[in-house]
Amino acid sequence: MSTPSPQGTRGSRRTTRILCASTLYGAATLAAALDAGCFGPADRLLLLVSDNSATPELSDPFDRSPAFAHLRDRFDGVLSWNEAIAPFHPGGWGPRPDDQILWERHLRMLWDLGDDHIELAVESIQVNPALAICQIFAGAPVDVYADGLMSYGPTRFKIDPLVGTRVRRVLHLDLVPGLAPLLLTEFGVAPEIVPTDAFTKVLAALGGAEQDLAAEEGAALLLGQYLSALDILTAEEEEDLHVRMLRGVVALGHTRVVFKPHPSAPARWSRALEREAERLGAALTVLDTPVLAEVVYQRMRPALVVGCFSTALLTASALYGLPVARTGTGLLLERLTPYENSNRVPVTIVDALLPDLADGDAVREQRRGLDAEGLTELLRAVGYAMQSKIYPELRPEAERYLTRHLHARTRRYFKRRRLTSLGLPGGVPAQLAFIPRNATVRRMARRARRLRRRVARRGDA
Numbered sequence: 001m002s003t004p005s006p007q008g009t010r011g012s013r014r015t016t017r018i019l020c021a022s023t024l025y026g027a028a029t030l031a032a033a034l035d036a037g038c039f040g041p042a043d044r045l046l047l048l049v050s051d052n053s054a055t056p057e058l059s060d061p062f063d064r065s066p067a068f069a070h071l072r073d074r075f076d077g078v079l080s081w082n083e084a085i086a087p088f089h090p091g092g093w094g095p096r097p098d099d100q101i102l103w104e105r106h107l108r109m110l111w112d113l114g115d116d117h118i119e120l121a122v123e124s125i126q127v128n129p130a131l132a133i134c135q136i137f138a139g140a141p142v143d144v145y146a147d148g149l150m151s152y153g154p155t156r157f158k159i160d161p162l163v164g165t166r167v168r169r170v171l172h173l174d175l176v177p178g179l180a181p182l183l184l185t186e187f188g189v190a191p192e193i194v195p196t197d198a199f200t201k202v203l204a205a206l207g208g209a210e211q212d213l214a215a216e217e218g219a220a221l222l223l224g225q226y227l228s229a230l231d232i233l234t235a236e237e238e239e240d241l242h243v244r245m246l247r248g249v250v251a252l253g254h255t256r257v258v259f260k261p262h263p264s265a266p267a268r269w270s271r272a273l274e275r276e277a278e279r280l281g282a283a284l285t286v287l288d289t290p291v292l293a294e295v296v297y298q299r300m301r302p303a304l305v306v307g308c309f310s311t312a313l314l315t316a317s318a319l320y321g322l323p324v325a326r327t328g329t330g331l332l333l334e335r336l337t338p339y340e341n342s343n344r345v346p347v348t349i350v351d352a353l354l355p356d357l358a359d360g361d362a363v364r365e366q367r368r369g370l371d372a373e374g375l376t377e378l379l380r381a382v383g384y385a386m387q388s389k390i391y392p393e394l395r396p397e398a399e400r401y402l403t404r405h406l407h408a409r410t411r412r413y414f415k416r417r418r419l420t421s422l423g424l425p426g427g428v429p430a431q432l433a434f435i436p437r438n439a440t441v442r443r444m445a446r447r448a449r450r451l452r453r454r455v456a457r458r459g460d461a
Helices: 024-035 066-070 081-085 097-110 130-136 196-204 235-251 267-280 293-300 311-319 329-335 344-353 360-365 372-386 392-405 416-421 439-460
Strands: 013-021 044-049 077-080 117-122 142-146 167-173 190-194 220-223 256-260 283-286 304-307 324-326
Touching (some): 013 130, 024 044, 024 066, 024 142, 024 167, 024 190, 024 196, 044 081, 077 081, 097 130, 117 130, 196 293, 196 311, 220 235, 220 293, 235 256, 235 304, 256 267, 267 283, 293 311, 311 344, 329 344, 344 372, 372 392
Parallel strands (some): 013 117, 044 077, 117 142, 142 167, 167 190, 220 256, 220 304, 256 283, 304 324
16 A cells, blocks of 8 residues: 655645556556556555456456455555446546546545546547546646556547546556557657566566466467457458467477467357367367466466457566467458558557567567667658647658558558548559549449459359
């Protein structure tokens, strides 16, 4: 718990820091930042828990899990955002501008804040519930923390300066050494790394799954994702992605495999994997209890970690020194819509950095793609293409990158239509840009295709 100190008060006012988290992973990141002294003194530390799942009424928030007991003593109290705004959903509700001061008064009474000086630590400030909390406590300074790869990309939406100018820093894990977050740099916000040793120490204390993972030491670990929920892949395509992961590790000689499904994944996916494992002669273990991937790393020290674009791939590599491989990123780069989809940056990082599962030699040698400098150049160009209005100062860098480095391998990170609309190198030449929008040209093209099909049918006959 926090201890009151003279520096933690403003005059006679008490300082209360409200730290917001929606996942156990996020709470662990906050705990590591507290242990490492990343936050200044405060009289009270309150953890505000938000369950952002589709049906929070049917699930238990992470603070009721046994693992959270190892984090609980760092906070003076645990609050529920879901209970505070019920019956609204945390992801879809925000206060009306005229009601913000009323909500602040209500929450101060509900949480016994009195006239405390409030400081906030939130994740994903561009969207609710973090945005709603920052709007309600309008005078509070804000620290943003990021535990995933999205912080290396641009801010998803243009943030009200009344919120953005209050952000003091972006706390983040050093998942890609040498790469700095682009998030909130439009407000001049500087990044600050949460020390790796503090984070891994917190995770080591969280406990693990009920299953005996030590027995699986040295097996290959497959990380499932729930991409169908994001409408990126169909359920069948995602099931096939997991099966291809299994085939890939077996082809590399791994006969013992552990599959960690996404918590929201349907059970039939694991059964499909079991059938494929039996066909391939591999021993498959499915983790049927919720557990952080990092806890699995500590317990079983896998010989290889395979996934699509999960942040856990980078924690395996950067924080635990485990060999990793990716698969399916090429398909996702094609499917992600619109272009500014915030998942584009994590997919780009994993695709550009980690070895492809299909390339056995690259996986065995753990050959990496771009170095930190090359990845920085790529992501700043992608970031400008995604959010050109928020980061207009990045245009010269994007032009230089595309002029020098746009080729068959890097073309997958950009859409020709987006480059054309922004007038960037690699788009359709300006004198031809009218063609896709010209109704007459499109009509003639359709007639030509119909004629070609008729000729082909007659030839078959």
